[in-house]
Amino acid sequence: MTSSLSFLDNGGHMGALMRAHDWDRTPLGNPRTWPQSLRSSLSACLNSPVLGAVLWGPELYMFYNDAYAESLADRHPAALGQPVASVWGSAWHQVAPDFHRAMATGLGFSHNYVELLIERHGQRERTFWNFSGTPIVGEDGTVAGLLNQGQEITEQVRKERETHHLQANLVRAVDERTRDRNRLWELSADIMLRCAFNGLINTVNPAWQDVLGLDERELVGTNLIDHIHPDDVARTADAARLLAQGGTLRRFDNRYRHRNGSYRWISWSIRPDAESIYAVGRDVTAEKEQAEALRAAEDALRQAQKMEAVGQLTGGLAHDFNNLLAGIQGSLDLIAQRVSQGRYGDIQRYVEVGSGAAKRAAALTHRLLAFSRQQTLDPKPTDVNRLVRGLEELVQRTVGPAVQVEAHGADDLWTALVDPSQLENSLLNLCINARDAMPGGGRIRITTANHWLTGEAAETDDLPAGAYLSLSVQDTGTGIAPELIARVFEPFFTTKPVGEGTGLGLSMVYGFARQSGGHVRIYSEAGAGTTVCLYLPRHEGPAEDGDAATGPAAVTQPIRNATVLVVDDEPGVRLLIVDVLAGMGYTVLQAADSAAGLAVLASDAQVDLLVSDIGLPGGMNGRQMAELGLRSRPQLRVLFLTGYDETAVLGNGKLADGMAVMTKPFDIDALAARVAELLAAVGTPPQH
Template identity: 70%
Template sequence: MTTSLSFMDNGGEMGARMRAHDWSTSCLGDPHTWPQSLRSVVSACLNSPILGTILWGPEMCMLYNDAYIPSMADRHPAALGKPVAEVWGSAWEQVAPQFHQAMATGIGFSSSNVELMILRHGHLEQTIWNFSAAPIVGEDGKIAGLFNQGIEITEQVRRERAIHQAQQTLERTVDETTRDRNRLWELSTDIMLRCGFDGRIKTVNPAWKDVLGWDNDDLVGANLMELLHPDDIDRTIAGVQELADGGYHTRFDNRYRHKDGSYRWISWSTQADADSIYAVGRDFTSERENAEALRSAEDALRQAQKMEAVGQLTGGLAHDFNNLLAGVNGSLELMKLRAAQGRFGDIARYIETASDAAKRAAALTHRLLAFSRQQTLDPKPTDVNRLVLGMEELLRRTVGPAVAIEVIGARDLWTALVDASQLENSLLNLCINARDAMPGGGHIRIATANQQLSQRAAAAQQMPEGEYLSLSVTDSGTGIAPEVMSRVFEPFFTTKQPGEGTGLGLSMVYGFAKQSGGLVRIYSEVGRGTTVCIYLPRHHGVPEPAPASAQPQLPTAHANHATVLVVDDEPSVRLLIVDILQDMGYDVIEAADSAAGLALLQSDTHVDLLISDVGLPGGMNGRQMAEAGRVNRPQLRVLFLTGYAQTAVFGGGQLDEGVEVMTKPFNIDALCERVTKMLAPR
């Protein structure tokens, strides 16, 4: 029995194509025999102004309307009646699980802001969609297909993101200016002002004198419009009206008269409240005249990112340098003491200890300067495994004792042609981000690998096929929400609180990788952590050699009267303390981290006094180790030695009875006096 095809009427181009189509080879069969359920939904789809497609049967064969045609690009009209997987390929694989689940359960769904990589017009495009699928019940009561409707919102989202980014940049500028107002107001080289909507100036900062020659007395109470270039007055009045209507400007350029009569181009960022306009302006006259603005902005962005990385290090630098100074100063004091005692045989060891500490201090200074200097990329054949191992101690210091670092270097790792200092800078930034994603502590894995990307794998990663070296940083932190993932590489985008980050780190890592011929990819799951992977092209060459470094010699312990446990991860400091205590006649036990120290404290080993650094590796800091050890040894006396200021470590609170603190570097006589006092009978 056959029926008419009137349900395809009024369907525009696709209705006509369906009526004329040869269905003999299609999985759908002759439309005269289509069930009423399919005929009804086809009629609704063809007459819908919204993008729509019907996925029918086990193979999900496609029937679509005119609104769907633009998204098909060169797939139209061959897609008519074909299985959706055959038509869309890898793009279908990205969303297929949702559709298969709807077919299996009979429960429809809708999805918003879904990012899909679609091959159109011969190249991959990143697109964004809102779409839904509703099950179609067949005559037998079972799910026979899905009615899929949607809309592509790629351009809309891009515009919204651009607007949001600009607004976020302005808001951060306003917040940071408010927080540091006094300092910025006095020291800023940019001009700042607050004025009324009538142009009457309420207050200005001192930079006006340097930029435009006018001082506070000249400007406060005057009308800003009187300084404008005549050609810019109407446009500026319109800009003021935009602010009065609730808008803002991330960049508004106009000319102002210098006190000498010349005009200077000023680029403003502005925002307003109910009665005032707040504006920060930068003189870009020379940039405009010399067309150098872009290069200057890129250099400033790179330098800001480097300095942010240096800022992240400063909390631990004082601790590291004080540790090293303690090794140098203590060795010199012991050399002097041994010389006075006539014990010249020990002097060579102290000379070696002091020399090693001094060399490590110089290396730390050199590394800091490498991070802070401003330079263009200087790519050289680099052994990335060696680079990572060389940074391992610095990274452990930076992330702190609450975060464990695991380094997995691939065997026979390929060479990369890369700027080593910039790669170090990128690795440091990724580890800092990983640390910040684990406020309660956690685990970071740094891994290298050789990657051979086939054409298909490279296309999925939007990279050229070939051989790559990968450097990845994986954390066990909070992960990245989907709505944040698409923005992580945007300059100035950050989820951190104001003052805790500029939002430059990942954008600069991305830019560095691209500039080096590679790419960066992020893989994340909320609540389960994040992996950031830098891909660098393989370089067929031999890496440059690295200078050899001497390892410090660890001291050995002896046995005597009262027993002291020394826990410090700095070998030179630990050696000096052990020698001093042994000279005083004490038995000394030593440990290099909190795990080993706690194991001794929880054993049957007799300990009268614990001397410990505060910043220790091993899963807990010195305070936590001592507190855990005193659970079963409540009378244990504890002396903390720290490179940080005491208030920074212990706050303003009272120390427990039997607990004292000394700050590194310390004087040997002072240490002897403090130990003698703490071990005196009570």
């Protein structure tokens, strides 16, 4: 036995502590007397990085390394050289049998995940260990002690248990969600399915039985297309292709056949993935039927309102035209009576009465055409400021001295594309209405301005977005009640007493504005006056010179030796036109329909001017007949007569050179002047 203490060298902190320890006062005695088996075991333990202790002798006195010291916490260094039972207390009693068995049998042991309650820092801690016991054989061949090595795995176990608790929670959550979805799948009143992009049904929920009378056995393995209404198959297939290409559908409605043969409307919410289509459908048949019933009711209401408007329109027409026809018929009867009696003195008076009634009838039809947007317009680039200035004096005389008229035009006002005479008529109508709304006098303010209508403002007025100019007439009168505002543009609607207005003034203004590509707005408040504002389309370019002498009045002398072809299916009108033109010295040919008129134009007869109605029997209208005639007679001049719609004459553009149009009924002198004007240019080839 050597007396050296070298076995304690390189033992770290515990080696130094052992070398300094007063072992003589312990049952173990001086280290120089310790057996070699203890020295060797202790040297191996002190130099091991693994937590370890040598438990020596029957009392299992403790020798431990630096790693073991950390696990002892506040029990170190007092534990050095003490029996293990006194160091570990109750925790030792839990593991002691294994250690004693190893001492008795010489068989080592190893345990993992052992839970021990250890007192450290004055507190009982739950700890977990992996540890082993290896017997140390002494010089006499018996077991003299044990090498105890171990690893505290408390933190590892805590993390594992937290992780396990978190998988456990996740599994529980997944299970709960799965159960919830299964319950929703089972209990949902909406039908659910998963199908392939080719329509093959993979799975359905029980709601199919309630909604369509079909169960899972009848559906799974069949194709969805086989259950769809034939009229919906094509667009359903298109929708499936869209989904297969990565597209989306927020809502898709189609019809499915019920077991009883009827069809139900299903509204689908659809979500595809890479392989399948997932869809939830709700039966919306009742909603569809209600919507259809509502549409039918709305259509019926609109039809009823339309018939009410037609009744009001025809009633107003009958009333006004009966009054006018009474004047015309009475005048003609009295003229015939006076002629038969040889009394000619009163004839002129009756002629004037009848003529006046006829002109009022013509004005009435013009207002109706304006309301229906079918009047014949002659739009020109117009300086609206100049038009207002030219009309201001007339307006002032018309409204009387009790009403003050003010006109304020924008300095940079754009040019409007509008029929100036019809605009004058509309302005005069608005000023007369304003005057009638101020029985005690007041002020009329006429203003012009430029406007850009965009977005919602243009959509509200059903107009293309763009540049417009406005012409407004504002009064200080009684205003219009809110419940009447929506009706003021209706034909024959008037708040004036019977006999004081036809109710066509504002409807004519509305129709003129809409036909001109614009709109009318009205702003009014009872007791606070009314403003009516016309919006007219802007013309890119200068206005025409309004002072130039133009029009049929400039030509007053008929052109002799000219031949005129008159085509009109109304014998009375044709007779009047023929007599007027013949009385002016023209050679006049006539035809009652377009076929007869075209035959004359195709003959060798001289024809310098064609005067034709637009609406003709014979297979073509007046415009078509004239165009065919112009192929063989390129210098032919044409005067169209129309009683209703200029679109049959103008189409989408203006008349070509050498053509003109007049609206029935017309003044005889105006007809003569227009004919003379057209014939005066016969020598110059027109530009058709």
